[in-house]
Amino acid sequence: MSSITFIGLGIMGLPMARNLTQAGHDVTGVVRSERGRARATDAGLQVTEDAASAVRDADVVITMLPDTPDVRATVTTIAPALREGSLLIDMSTIDPVATRDIRATALPDSVAMLDAPVSGGEAGAVDGVLSIMVGGADADVERARPLFEAMGKTIVHVGPLGSGQVVKAANQLIVAGNIQMVAEAVVFLRAQGADLESALEVIGGGLAGSTVLQRKRTAFLDGAFAPGFRLALHAKDLGIVQSSAAESGLSLPLTAAVTQLVRALVARGDGDLDHSALLKLAGELNGQDSTSER
């Protein structure tokens, strides 16, 4: 069993750390607030305020932080205290270019690193059934596998360091596009007077079927856009796609277009709605009110 320091006990991080504890690992959570401390203790974690001292004895340090600058700042802070031979696993969703840069510039060679972003949302984190996309060296992935298995159901090693972030980014661009395509289909079906519910039923059964269409069906039919996965977060993830695509000089026309639409929703103040609210904008562009359906 491993001695783990977990940094970033948010909506995702806290249940992930709890699942590690319940699998028998010795987990210390880094928390600053009174309230955070109470929650972490309830989850069975040991707690500390000081990240640098907490990592000193850890075999494995896991970060689950909001964005690229948080990961960079945290790793820079803890790096001098990390034990020789320890393993840093960044499970945040950040820029793959930054991942490789953090490894190269902020981390001593004696510390190994994996990137392992997840999908599956809060429910997946609570139930320990996340999909985990892992980038890094074979031996490090095998070393971390028991920990991943405590947090996730599908654990896939997708390439060298940074590849987890690349695959997560690819995942997020497909999700955004698939939502927007269904949204445009809904706008079209409504304008043409077809029965939306039976239309989506038959469409979902054929080549146009998707997990988006299954899971977001109610949102599309009723215009109920409670998150779920917030547009603000999706905008952040599409920003990662955009910057790493730009770094490679890539032209991705539909990805670029849907990124603009997601940003427009956030700019308009809809960032706290579920990403299925791409339908809200698609509808409004056509004089349709999607939120008052039925």
Added chain:
Amino acid sequence: MSSITFIGLGIMGLPMARNLTQAGHDVTGVVRSERGRARATDAGLQVTEDAASAVRDADVVITMLPDTPDVRATVTTIAPALREGSLLIDMSTIDPVATRDIRATALPDSVAMLDAPVSGGEAGAVDGVLSIMVGGADADVERARPLFEAMGKTIVHVGPLGSGQVVKAANQLIVAGNIQMVAEAVVFLRAQGADLESALEVIGGGLAGSTVLQRKRTAFLDGAFAPGFRLALHAKDLGIVQSSAAESGLSLPLTAAVTQLVRALVARGDGDLDHSALLKLAGELNGQDSTSER
């Protein structure tokens, strides 16, 4: 059991007519060529060259033709010969506006009409498991249901006349977009050096999963673009989306963009490739050769 005249015994129409015959219906196929006559006879159909005389005694006339002008010309030709109380079912994929116009201008009031385009391809037609999207009046749909059940597995009444075409069009715009999103993800994954096969595995298991990703997996991995569903046909279907969206004054940004990409492939001479060859163009736009993968 119905007496049926079937007009349009192509790749789809012939097996559909055969399934009607095997369900015990009395089916006459309209064929002109020697070769077509032999194939129709082999399929158990009666054959005739003259559509107008064939429809005179038919309870139901089914058309399964390439495009809008074919349906308009055929209906105009046969309309004077159609029996009072007979039912015309157009199973072609055509413009919904044209469907309603043909009903209004070319067909006597004493003849009922349904539009019932299908999805599921040649395999679905042969196996009698097509999805059939039906537009028209309730009573007519119920009258036709036994025939649909001989040809399809999922039969959904999606609204008034023309609605079947509307839903088919919506289906085709989603399919094109979902293919293009996977294509852009593949281009991104390749450029960033992730392992494509394991990446698509983990992506397919999450919210980005789709029937496109399942069924076209080999095409995406190996660049094997044999049809399948030809880009030329998809371009035709997206033209239907575009013209009926324009008729309603709709703005559908991703649909518009993917329509241009499909057209570009056809214009370049790739119209006979499967629609998964959207990856071919997405790759070439980025200096990647998708057809020589592995």
